[in-house]
Amino acid sequence: MKKTKCIFIAFTFLSLLFVLTGCSNDNSNNENMSSNNQNYNAEKTASNTETSKNVTNNISISETEPIETEISSFSTPIQIDDNNRDTNMEITAKKINGTIVKQGEEFSFNQVVGSPTEEKGYEKAGVFVNGKKVKGYGGGNCQVSTTIYNAVLGVKNLEVTERHEHGKEVGYVKKGKDATVAYDSLDLKFKNNTKNDIKLLVTVDEKNVTARILKIE
Numbered sequence: 001m002k003k004t005k006c007i008f009i010a011f012t013f014l015s016l017l018f019v020l021t022g023c024s025n026d027n028s029n030n031e032n033m034s035s036n037n038q039n040y041n042a043e044k045t046a047s048n049t050e051t052s053k054n055v056t057n058n059i060s061i062s063e064t065e066p067i068e069t070e071i072s073s074f075s076t077p078i079q080i081d082d083n084n085r086d087t088n089m090e091i092t093a094k095k096i097n098g099t100i101v102k103q104g105e106e107f108s109f110n111q112v113v114g115s116p117t118e119e120k121g122y123e124k125a126g127v128f129v130n131g132k133k134v135k136g137y138g139g140g141n142c143q144v145s146t147t148i149y150n151a152v153l154g155v156k157n158l159e160v161t162e163r164h165e166h167g168k169e170v171g172y173v174k175k176g177k178d179a180t181v182a183y184d185s186l187d188l189k190f191k192n193n194t195k196n197d198i199k200l201l202v203t204v205d206e207k208n209v210t211a212r213i214l215k216i217e
Helices: 002-064 083-096 109-113 141-153
Strands: 068-077 099-101 106-108 124-129 132-137 158-162 189-192 197-204 208-216
Touching: 068 141, 083 109, 083 124, 083 141, 083 197, 099 106, 106 109, 109 141, 141 158, 141 197, 141 208
Parallel strands: none
Antiparallel strands: 068 208, 099 197, 106 189, 124 132, 158 189, 197 208
């Protein structure tokens, strides 16, 4: 009887120990599963946050890109077959092309272009001096300034503050619509009184000199 009782107690103790061990393992597994779920959720949240940042950044960049709209343009024909003159106009057009005149600022042709010298690549071509046509570095620049001047006339609130006529017809524009320039003496200037910054685009091809004015929003 005593032996049977001892066996029963031992069996009961072993059963209780097995149950307690099983519960401990279950709790450990549950803790591991919970930890894994937390790590997965944290990684997923971080990934979603990064994606959200990228989307937000893309929208921000897109919204800050300026809008450029053409508001005036003018072209003058190239009538004189002179490679030196063409070279001079191309050099000058590249110097001005892309120039931004901010709201309230004044544009100066001579300030942007500078003195037309041989060192800058300019060639000798026909220029007017005291009503006479002679050869000089930068010959042809007056056609570029004239083209810009007429494009400026097409925009309200671009105020021409300095401009000079040749005194003789130039052939590529109507009389009285030209704008001659000479470094340190005669300039073409205008002030941007519009509500926007503007950009000047000036190009020279085989047939024309073209000036375009864009407003920046």
